Amino acid sequence: MPAHHLRYAVNCSILFTDRPLLQRPAAAKAAGFDAVEFWWPFTAAVPPDPDVRAFVDAVNDADVRLIGLNFFAGDMPGGDRGVLSSPAHSAEFRDNVELVAMIGAATGCRSFNALYGNRIPFITRELQDDTAVANLAFAANTVARIGGTVLVEPVSGPFPYLLRTAADVVAVLDRVRTERGAPNLALLADLYHLTVNGDDLSKVLAEHLDRIGHVQIADAPGRHEPGTGDIDIDGHLSRLEQSGYRGWVSLEYVATGPCFDWLPRERRAATKGTSA
Numbered sequence: 061m062p063a064h065h066l067r068y069a070v071n072c073s074i075l076f077t078d079r080p081l082l083q084r085p086a087a088a089k090a091a092g093f094d095a096v097e098f099w100w101p102f103t104a105a106v107p108p109d110p111d112v113r114a115f116v117d118a119v120n121d122a123d124v125r126l127i128g129l130n131f132f133a134g135d136m137p138g139g140d141r142g143v144l145s146s147p148a149h150s151a152e153f154r155d156n157v158e159l160v161a162m163i164g165a166a167t168g169c170r171s172f173n174a175l176y177g178n179r180i181p182f183i184t185r186e187l188q189d190d191t192a193v194a195n196l197a198f199a200a201n202t203v204a205r206i207g208g209t210v211l212v213e214p215v216s217g218p219f220p221y222l223l224r225t226a227a228d229v230v231a232v233l234d235r236v237r238t239e240r241g242a243p244n245l246a247l248l249a250d251l252y253h254l255t256v257n258g259d260d261l262s263k264v265l266a267e268h269l270d271r272i273g274h275v276q277i278a279d280a281p282g283r284h285e286p287g288t289g290d291i292d293i294d295g296h297l298s299r300l301e302q303s304g305y306r307g308w309v310s311l312e313y314v315a316t317g318p319c320f321d322w323l324p325r326e327r328r329a330a331t332k333g334t335s336a
């Protein structure tokens with residue numbers, strides 16, 4: 061049994077992948093959870109209305125709460141990890157932001173993850189960073205209308221993703237706040253990505269506690285369920301709770317077997333109506 065009382069949610073883009081996407085919120089409910097999150101669930105940045113309605117209905121009909129949603133992030137299976145810093149994608153991203161805010165209004169979701177993007181050949185890093193800052197400010201101002209927060213995440217992996225550490229992300233958040241006056245942005249602390257990228261988890265969680273808006277977990281190496289690797293996940297979550305973190309902890313791992321055997325059923329449900 062986990063030693064902390066933080067609330068869990070299931071990432072339905074990486075778990076329950078043996079089922080069609082629209083069945084996953086109900087599968088999460090049947091497994092005992094009542095909070096879910098998704099990466100952008102469509103191929104297009106702005107899919108047809110009936111597809112969006114079907115997604116919203118799948119969440120609401122399953123009686124689960126959508127607590128996190130990624131903005132459109134490009135061709136993820138093809139290696140893209142976000143379009144925030146891509147000048148060629150800015151218009152598409154901003155159209156997506158408007159739609160995400162509508163989905164937030166329809167579901168109650170208030171946390172939205174913006175992947176920064178990979179290094180793009182033949183344009184300067186400065187142009188990518190300036191583009192990302194402008195797009196983040198746009199996203200933050202748009203979701204502010206529904207009381208939303210934009211999350212930014214360090215990501216690991218073989219692609220040239222531009223933000224690898226918590227300090228990289230915090231520097232961007234500071235820039236958006238200072239230059240654009242947008243306060244509703246936060247660090248998404250994914251314990252797996254941070255570890256793989258060489259960040260010192262204890263230091264990051266202590267130093268940036270006040271900037272953390274969301275936490276995701278998977279063990280490392282492997283990105284599998286807690287207990288399959290070397291991260292002291294329970295210890296870090298307990299210290300986070302003791303330090304005052306009250307947000308969600310999302311399960312974002314590739315399951316090696318029965319997905320949730322490590323987590324007693326009575327610890328899966330979160331009290332609906334509480335917010336983070």
Ligand SMILES: O=C(O)C(=O)CO
Pocket residue numbers: 099130141173175213215250
């Ligand atoms: O692409 C990933 O690994 C992510 O965590 C996206 O949110």
